[in-house]
Amino acid sequence: MGSGVWSTDVYDAADRYRRSTGRSAFAYSDSGARTVHPQLDPRGAVRESRDSAEHPESISIAVLFDVTGSMRDVPRVLQTKLPKLLGLLLRKSYARDPQIMFGAIGDATCDRVPLQIGQFESDNRMDDDLGRIVLEGGGGGQMTESYELALYFMARHTEIDCFAKRGRRGYLFVIGDELAYDRVKAREVRNIIGDDLHEDIPLRRIVSEVRRRYDTYFLVPHGAGHAGNPKVLSFWRDLLGQNALELDDPAAVCETIALTVGLGEDAIDLDAGLADLAEVGSTVTASVSNALAPVARGGRVLSTWGLPGTLQGDDRISRL
């Protein structure tokens, strides 16, 4: 009579059955599609994360990742790992009513699908969005992708009740290995999102705008093309301070995000979170620990996170 070594979790099990089909999770992309899936088209779209009777205290979590060629196989690794995120958050009660959205970032100057944005979902339906993401494999040669366009969408085209009703910021995780362009170009916004924007917006301004509503993190996974380049990390540190993190192992992305949310929601401290990971048999504890150690060292998480490296103007935001 054994002791039941196999864990039992409805969210986790649903993910596993879904993934066990043997079909590539990037089915849409692998089928040869080279245009944005209608469900992920940012044009004229608003993405909402609303409270409901079942989820009265929604907390919005957006995960956008770079799908250009420099990321090599990292997007596929992320795709296989990200479906675990909801289960991780719920199992350990890191967040009560998480609503998760996935999206993908390319390069607006040369890619056909520079921005793909899913819906916020409270159950595993957002996994379907992952399957609809087109992998670009393109990107320019200049170590720059259109992250700023994604930030613009998050700042101006999402409505999140956690912030609007309760003043709690959501979480935005951008996973990539390159720099952003220095401004949001009005022409690209018109073409891709459809807003009638007449002048470009400087990168810093859109960063500060999005950070009003989202605790924003940039994760640089090892194994991506420019991950070892110190310029990338320092570029994002300059914009986001400690919220620019290095990730030794892209397979650790879910655990890193889940723990970050758990810390932000004050549900755990880093040691307790790492102990949780060890308990579920995670093999990536060391990677997560490395990634989050600088953040945890900053003292009480809520008061120090969110402070940008350079304090200027309306960048002075701290989480209350």
Place this chain on the structure above:
Amino acid sequence: MTHVLVADLGFGDAGKGTVVDWLCATGVQGRPVAAVVRYNGGGQAGHSVVLPDGREHVFAQFGSGTLRGVHTHLSRFMVVDPLALAVEADHLATLGVRDPFRLLTVDGDALLATPYHRAANQAREIARGAHRHGSCGKGVGETVAYSLAHPADAPRVSDARTPAVLGDKLRLLRQRLEEELGPLGGPPVDATVRAFAAFGSRVTIVSPGFLGHLLGVGPVVFEGAQGVLLDEWHGFHPYTTWSTTTFANAETLLAEAGYAGTATRLGVLRIVTTRHGAGPLVTEDPSLPFVDPHNPTNRWQGRFRFGHFDAVAHRYALEVAGGVDGIALTHLDLAGPALRFCEAYDWTDRIVPGRRGDLARQELLTRRLLRTTPRYAGPPVDWPQAVSRALRVPVVVTSHGPTATDKQVLRPNWAARVRRAAAA
């Protein structure tokens, strides 16, 4: 063609996994094993298999022949836990089993263990405090109990194909359990339905007739869970399981398929009598220098307990199970001067089986066993001979280590002995 029924004649953990793996690796009477059938218990089983190349898996619902590529069939007597099954399949995939679900069929009538059963089970064990029954905390007993109280409303594997029906059953189940036990927590019903529906669309659900086809293809190994001494009727009540752990279910399945009397019965015993959880273990000896890496102390069962070989208890198991044709004796590598052999208790050398269903008598027996002192002979020189003599059944195979290559066949023609009269 001979089928093989495997059951544990102790309290579980005797090595059914390694015996089934060995059968699947070597075949039965020169023929490859067609399938492993689970005929009792549920996802609480923990049957360890180690391959010679070091790969290792603890089988809970998949049959212990899976690493040999042998098909698993979960019969209607099995309590199926779709959530744990998904995790187990993933682990098998990491060991190199390509698409483990391809190797699995499940009878649509089998009961489903749900998170609400599990929560109820744990709530009850917590309420029992120090008087825990040694339940695994997985909700298997709760699942069976509910199905007996509400047969028509019990969630079954085939319901995974009709989410609306499943949802109604789960809501009713949760409501009834909460009326009895208070708030249980657990995931929202909709989330459970989605997970179970994913299970339903992924695994092959079959009707009862399917087993007949398997039995025609080649030798089938029936893999029992737990141990005869934990049997719901013949075990030492209340320290028992909600499952028939004798050969009865396997014989029923054979008879229904028209294959009654075509199986040889293999009883598995280890030379150290062990028990995980509370209840009588007459020969328990905390000074025995053993540990079991697969049975860590857990919250629900507590410590893994070791005792000397208890021939009286195993004789009783043999008797209530209706006898076996051969014994697979395991863990011979643990033999040594510390390990003794209990031939008799201070009051008897035979526990007389009671009438099936007389739990009051079983409870009296339990109380007596808790006060019983064992009488020991010294450590046997020849373990297989000592066990054969004490139980009057031949030891046909011995296990001296974790892998199939550590098995020694003592009776090459062991599978030829077939019990003609199908006991039920």
